Amino acid sequence: MPTESVSPAPGRHWRIFSVGLLGFSSGLPLALSGSTLQAWFTTAGMSLRDIGWITVIGQAYVYKFLWAPLLDRMRLPWLGRRRGWVLLMQVVCALALFDMSFHTPQGAAGTLAFLAVVLAFASATQDIAYDAHRTDLLRPEERGPGIGLMQVGYRLAMLVSGAFALILADRVGWGWTYRAMGCLMLAVTAVTVFSPDAPDEQPARSFTEAVVEPFADLFHRYGKLAFAWLLFVVLYKLCDAFALSLSTTFLLRVPKFSLTQVGTVSKTFGLAAGLLGAVGGGWLVTKMRLYPALLILGICQALVNLGYIVLVHSGPDVSVMAAVVSAEYFFSGLGSTAFVVLVTALCNVRYSATQFALLSALAAIGRVFLGPVAAWLVPQVGWSTFFLITALSAIPGLLLVVAMRGAIGGAEKTRVH
Template identity: 55%
Template structure:
């Protein structure tokens, strides 16, 4: 498939009411499953570090706790096992999800029986095990979502997953800190979070099997090597991989030091920034993802990626306005809200693209690899290069530059339009 191949007429997307789209038997369970996916992350990360800080654990030891989450970045290494082996119950994906959710519930509750001040090493090792189970659940969940959704449901499925994940982060992050400090104490809070994981695991029992179950790889060797061979055998493979890196790159640069900008350069207080970033920003992201998911069913994948990508790029101008405009909380809220709204729409389309790229036989491995690649721009480009760009150009010019940084991804998307339309039509 090349850019010079005969043009394909773009398939007309099915127009489905948003209410019906989000209540579909295939889509609705993804809210709870997304919640289950997001719940353990803070409990082995920021919340655990807060607990250790309260119990006067040394700063050096708390620093080592940041290594607990390494499993999330390495999960592609054992993803082929999830493709190859099938539990004897609940099917190829849900079986793995349920096993991991039960282990997570037990592991999180067991963490509540320990104390970082008295048994830091055993607690840290248990947290590593919890993070491993959580990353494995993510592998199975991402594959299940790719397998079960019809193409017109991918945007809505991505949006509900994002909503569930963000709500879980609020629950195991902010709410857990409040419960631990004001009501239950740290141990009982972790036990409560483990019990909550048991409750949301019921969604795995409710969720349906894919309409067309994919074949399981015949051997572990095939499960390891065939996902790469199959993907890179596609003529559009390299440009699609580049698109994955570039599509949200402007958004990543704009957000890399946004909190530092609002506090240090724009002069807002920590309370103002926290309230707007956490509450308004989260709400806007969720609204954007849900809106984007509904619009995708009408627009199709290519049009959604292009429209949401343009909005995503232009929304960075909100930070530029904050940098040159008067000091106003309302102005700051409008800029942050707009950027998060458009970013949420872009995320829904982007996750739908990743799902569409996965071959169902190898969806666990391919999605794990593609999602790891999608973090390259944020981790290895935006993170290191944002500070020198800001020092060189100043904040106003930097935010204008982020709009320009978003353009190569959109130009690449336009160039490979036929490939994206073919992916959408075929459901790869």
């Protein structure tokens, strides 16, 4: 296969900054096929049954590892092994958003839902390629600041496609809102075009190499420890996902905050705290070894869940909610950055698309499946005990951190080819 000519790689600062800008592209479509779309169906007067079906549209994010080997196997004829897929999926996302803007839930609910599935699939596929590109591109010493900036870009995109999209729709309508989001997706393709390319690796040459070897490679490199790594990925953020699974319902029904109060606090205090946490996490892992960072931040993630117990008894006190939500978002941002640094270190550059997709899918298990468990548990034990249980659910993950101290230190220093 002829080797593609690659221009000299830009400097370190552009390499890291481009990762952050592409994080914005990764985060933008998520709400537009999820919570923002639900708001569109709600304001259109659609039934709860129709709105309920909208919630399953985002399943592509959970199952993306199933087609991730295709991206390790196939190189598109432009922009190298990773950026070619990122660019193609950005264009597909933009076209889906433009097409959605010309339909309404009242007149074409099925068409809108289908286009949202296309949007979610293209977005999840973009994430596969982007995660692989970031994993291949960043050197070990650049993972902290690079992933911190990625978290910042991702969270800003969620603000734009969430809160800002709702405000815009209230003023100019849903059609123009989705067209504006489509324009943003097209604009960010410029970042993909000019982003530096990672040192190229030979793509998989066969189905076995594309599908079987990425998983076999994990077990070959880590042996019996591979199962511990997979369990760690599932458990480390479990307490965070557990507490957040019903947090909005809790804030509305127990302290009885209004929708405006919950939205304003989460989109202002929560966003600011989350951005600080993301930036702080990137700085922290450059100043502290990964093992103590994961241990300390894991403990903090558990302890902040106890703040919700205060809200059980405080009533609708906005200042208390702002403090609790800010602490939750801040330490979640810190912990997420350190966690993604570790997951990045575990991936082999040769199979980074498949391996990162698998590990991030495992990390999403708590977010996807703990909601029904929480809904069953709360009536049995009450809200205060529930939040105590969510804090205690961090213990297995923390014990794994301690048990795998040496392995974490070894993974931190490596760049596997």
